[in-house]
Amino acid sequence: xxxxxxxxxxxxxxxxxxxxxxxxxxxxxxxxxxxxxxVKTLGHExxxxxxxxxxALIDRIHQSQDDADFIIFNPAAFTHTSIAxxxxxxxxxxxxxEVHLSNIYRREAFRQSSYFSDIALGTLTGLGIKGYLLAxxxxxxxxxxxxGASYPYGPAQxxxxx
Ligand code: DQA
Numbered sequence: 336x337x338x339x340x341x342x343x344x345x346x347x348x349x350x351x352x353x354x355x356x357x358x359x360x361x362x363x364x365x366x367x368x369x370x371x372x373x374v375k376t377l378g379h380e381x382x383x384x385x386x387x388x389x390x391a392l393i394d395r396i397h398q399s400q401d402d403a404d405f406i407i408f409n410p411a412a413f414t415h416t417s418i419a420x421x422x423x424x425x426x427x428x429x430x431x432x433e434v435h436l437s438n439i440y441r442r443e444a445f446r447q448s449s450y451f452s453d454i455a456l457g458t459l460t461g462l463g464i465k466g467y468l469l470a471x472x473x474x475x476x477x478x479x480x481x482x483g484a485s486y487p488y489g490p491a492q493x494x495x496x497x
Contacts, residue, residue: 337478339374339471340403341367343385344392344411350436357437359463370407370467377475389417396423405474406431407467414439414449421450430477432470435460 343363346353351362367383374381382403384395399406408431413420424431438461439446452458456477459466
């Protein structure tokens with residue numbers, strides 16, 4: 336059994352009412368319930384955390400050194416701005432998947448770059464809540480097939496290995 340941290344960045348606490356045509360009608364609570372239900376079905380433990388503050392997200396990433404094996408992260412607007420969150424993820428060296436509800440590559444130019452995509456195992460963008468659920472399934476695959484394996488951060492040397 337592993338622990339998967341589901342991390343949500345700023346403004347995602349407003350899911351359900353925030354631009355539902357982009358982000359869907361689920362509230363954050365409903366989203367987390369659905370994600371964690373799947374995590375449990377696959378035999379793992381799930382922890383959900385959301386913050387609007389960059390520092391709180393950094394602290395939660397640091398804490399995951401001790402209490403999580405895998406991170407599923409929607410950095411929200413920090414995707415496009417935060418070198419500090421990028422550095423935190425590199426520092427703790429845990430495998431993670433970047434998720435976005437909307438397809439950031441179909442949106443404004445400033446959303447079309449991410450500080451996380453090149454250091455993530457992979458990115459799911461534009462698939463709504465299904466992106467998180469697919470990320471959980473991949474985390475399960477990764478954690479059970481490669482238990483104990485360390486992930487080489489930085490640009491993947493051998494993407495096929497994942
Ligand atoms: C988002 C996309 C970001 O550009 C935006 O700032 C968000 C949500 C998404 O899930 O689609 O807050 O990460």
